[in-house]
Amino acid sequence: MKTWTLVWLILLVLALGGFSLMTFLITVNGYGELRDIFRKLGRRKD
Amino acid sequence: MNLSPFDLAIIGLYLLFIFYSGSIVKRFVKNIDDFLLAGRSMGLHLGLASLVSSEIGIITFMYLAEAGYRSGLVALTIGLPFFIVLLFLGKTGFIIKPLMDMKIATVPELFQKTYGPGVRLACGLFMAVGGLLNFGVFPRVEAQFINALTGIPQKYLLTTMLVLLTIVLIYTVLGGMVSVILTNYIQFILLALGMIFITVLGLTKIGWGPLVATVQSEFGRSGVDPFAPGSSFGWTFVLWQLLFQLSVLTIAPYIAMRIFSSKDTRTGRRILTRSSILFFGRAVIPVFWGILALTYFASAKPADPLQALPLMIGRLVPKGILGIVFVSFLAASMSTYSSYLLSWSSVISQDIIGVAWERLTGRKVPERTQMLITRLTMAGIILFLIWWSFFFRSGELLFFYLMMAVNIFLAGTLVSAVFGIYLRKESLGLLRARPLGAYLAFGLGAFPTVWFFLPAHPPVSQLGAWSYVFALGGMVVGSVINNLVRPLRTEEAGR
Numbered sequence: 001m002k003t004w005t006l007v008w009l010i011l012l013v014l015a016l017g018g019f020s021l022m023t024f025l026i027t028v029n030g031y032g033e034l035r036d037i038f039r040k041l042g043r044r045k046d
Numbered sequence: 047m048n049l050s051p052f053d054l055a056i057i058g059l060y061l062l063f064i065f066y067s068g069s070i071v072k073r074f075v076k077n078i079d080d081f082l083l084a085g086r087s088m089g090l091h092l093g094l095a096s097l098v099s100s101e102i103g104i105i106t107f108m109y110l111a112e113a114g115y116r117s118g119l120v121a122l123t124i125g126l127p128f129f130i131v132l133l134f135l136g137k138t139g140f141i142i143k144p145l146m147d148m149k150i151a152t153v154p155e156l157f158q159k160t161y162g163p164g165v166r167l168a169c170g171l172f173m174a175v176g177g178l179l180n181f182g183v184f185p186r187v188e189a190q191f192i193n194a195l196t197g198i199p200q201k202y203l204l205t206t207m208l209v210l211l212t213i214v215l216i217y218t219v220l221g222g223m224v225s226v227i228l229t230n231y232i233q234f235i236l237l238a239l240g241m242i243f244i245t246v247l248g249l250t251k252i253g254w255g256p257l258v259a260t261v262q263s264e265f266g267r268s269g270v271d272p273f274a275p276g277s278s279f280g281w282t283f284v285l286w287q288l289l290f291q292l293s294v295l296t297i298a299p300y301i302a303m304r305i306f307s308s309k310d311t312r313t314g315r316r317i318l319t320r321s322s323i324l325f326f327g328r329a330v331i332p333v334f335w336g337i338l339a340l341t342y343f344a345s346a347k348p349a350d351p352l353q354a355l356p357l358m359i360g361r362l363v364p365k366g367i368l369g370i371v372f373v374s375f376l377a378a379s380m381s382t383y384s385s386y387l388l389s390w391s392s393v394i395s396q397d398i399i400g401v402a403w404e405r406l407t408g409r410k411v412p413e414r415t416q417m418l419i420t421r422l423t424m425a426g427i428i429l430f431l432i433w434w435s436f437f438f439r440s441g442e443l444l445f446f447y448l449m450m451a452v453n454i455f456l457a458g459t460l461v462s463a464v465f466g467i468y469l470r471k472e473s474l475g476l477l478r479a480r481p482l483g484a485y486l487a488f489g490l491g492a493f494p495t496v497w498f499f500l501p502a503h504p505p506v507s508q509l510g511a512w513s514y515v516f517a518l519g520g521m522v523v524g525s526v527i528n529n530l531v532r533p534l535r536t537e538e539a540g541r
Contacts (some may be wrong), residue, residue: 004270005258008119012334015125016245019327020063022094023238030091030231037088037227 048197048360053369060373064217064380067228088309092227093317095234096381097304099294102237103382104188107332109444111355115334116443118261118269119402121336123279124445125329127287129322131295136319139311141296142465146311153297153463154397160466161481163401168407169459170397172488173299176454176495177390178427184386185211187352187444188379194356195372207435211428213376214383218424233377238373241331247362248338260341278443278507286510290449293456297463299389352444391423399423446506450498453510457491457517458484465521476529483525491517 049057089098102378113121135142152158154173158166189206193199198206217229261269268274273281295301295318308314332355339354340347340360348354364372399419403411411419440447465487467477472478493516494509 001262001268001270002183005119008122009254011122011125012330015327015330016242018323019238019331020242022324022327023235023242024096026091026169026238027235029094030234033089033092034228034231035162037092 048195048365049368049372050365053372056369057373057376060376061213064229064233067232070108088227088285088307090313090316090320092231093304093308093313094320094324096227096230097301097321098319098328099230099234099237099378099497100300100304100384100385101325102328103184103379104191105184105191105382105448106328106378107335108187108191109448110329110332111336111339112351113443113445114333115340115351115354117278118265118338118340119258119331119337120269120272120274120279121279122330123272123284124287124333124431125316125326127291128329129326131288131291132262132318132322135292135295136315136317136322139315140292141463141467142305142314142318146314151306152299152302152397153459154321154393155234156463156466158401160470160479161462161484162180162196163405165462165481165484166397167401167405168485168488169455169462170393170401172455172458172492173393174390174398175451176456177299177386177393178430178434179451179454180448181386181390181427182431183438183444183447185385185431186435190350190352191356191375192372195368195375196352198359204432207432210379211383211431214380214387215424215428217380218384218387230381233381236374237378240371240378241327244335244359244363244371245266248335248358251362252338252341257337257341260295260344263339264340264344276304278505280507282474282511283507286507286514289460289514290453290510291458293460294452297456297459298452299393300385303385303389330421368375377506387424387427391420391427394423394427395420442506446498450495453495453498453513454492456489457495457513458488458520461487461514461517461521465525474536475525477522478525478529478534479521480525480528482524483521484530486524487517488520488521490520 110121110124113124134140145153145156148156148159150159151282154166154169157169185207186203189203189210190200192206192210193203258270268277271277272279272283305314305317308317330358335358336356339358342358343354348357359371360368393415400411400416403409462479462484465483469477469479491513498509499505
């Protein structure tokens, strides 16, 4: 039972850590991609 | 009411922003070329935000948390198949790559090309039944969540459902491609931060030690060890879920439309690989919330297990922050509803009505009529959601109900797609994939799932795994018979 408890704790830490890291990457890089889209659209408008 | 005036103001501001974003974006998007340019420019990270925000809704939190609440730590197993399958799909491009290379946007379109319009129509029918049974419980469960979280009495469930559906409908109608890209990005950030915040808050306020002790006292060994006798989360579950997730992540229209609309095959595969980490968290974190709720209410459990999560969040999160948390949940749901509504209405209007129309009249549906049919279908789906929400009750875990509903079409569709893509060569002789094989794969694959809806049935994981065996058997037997009775004509072979 102790081994399984440890397995679930590691799983939770990996899930939360991985999810937080991906959230950070998407927030930062997604903003850049979004800015690019609007820049392209703005240029076409001019 | 658990919400303070500040919380209500936050919710109001968020809704205003979401609806106003459409008109901000309209300044940039003047015509169809701008619209298409925006779609083609969607890169890896916006693609990921779009996929994840449309695949996480209040319903996701509710069914996963219920699994944790009613089964203990073993329910965390749910996260592993997502991770393994997405990593496999991203690295190998299995099914996804050939479809994207063929410029095919949906699996029913593949069936039209490989098996003919009849199989596309059959697939559309199975998809519509399974999809609507799955989608049909969303409004009630989500309204229950909102009422428990905010402190609105449950007798106002219908009112909450109607308000929720109205907001979603306005959001769906107003949202063009660019405003969806923008709002999905913002919604992703909100829901992800909300998820991280609640997990950390729950862990610090409740603690890991008390959580383990509660699981052991409630379930004994079967709450911790997935291979304990009588566990619903052992090898059969993992096997079924690997096949199930392989089907959902390649076939389900709401996921396929996100992957297939990425700018190239490479980006599509990178989205899948990276999303393995996000989908792993998407499954594990809410299951963990359910176990937190079990620990929190260990001495005085709420009558309905589905209420445990929102009640815990309503009590743990301080007023003033609750509005922000509520907005993150609402954000999660709006993109999910919108994506499901568009997907299922397009399956009904294009893969069922469109194909039937073409077969009956010999002509394609005129564009204006197609638009009218799609709108009427959307209205019909909304009415069905309200009706089914009140009609259906299940003693099973909501997780199993939702999985089995879509399982009606998944096994047959996966087997037919794999055979249609990889096993169409002439050298295969009698085993070459043929329409009768696809029809039998759909029919037999759905059989174990139909059994689930009857009062007495074997364990759900067994039924789920058997549906794939049945579908495979149907495809092989049907194709052999088809090849024997009606060998392939030259014009069909060229399709």
